Amino acid sequence: MNAALEWAAGLDTRWMLAALLVALNLWATWLIAFSGAPGREKVLWVTVIFLCPIVGPVLWFVLGPKRSMLES
Template sequence: MFEYAGIGGLIVLALNIWAIVSIVGSGTTNGSKVLWILLVLILPIIGFVIWFVAGPKSARASV
């Protein structure tokens, strides 16, 4: 049962890393990037969902 918790943690970690990389690559201001990254780091699951819905998209995705 505990091995599933480890897998879930790895999935959340991978999604948060993906979100942070996308935030850094976005075209927004540095202050906005810092706030989004802090949100994702402090609230890993909720922050990721909020970023996914309303956060800045990477510069590559908007082309």
């Protein structure tokens, strides 16, 4: 019985992490869609995000086009 409870607790954690990952990917895709990057770069970045769902958004936030402090 204890093993079943541990499995259920682990399942909840995995679902939460999966939901967080999906939200991160959607947020990064949204930011890419409305960024000032050229169209080809947008397609490339979205492809990277969907092929590498964990590393892709991190790469976008680090290497993607930056907004100027004066633009905001």
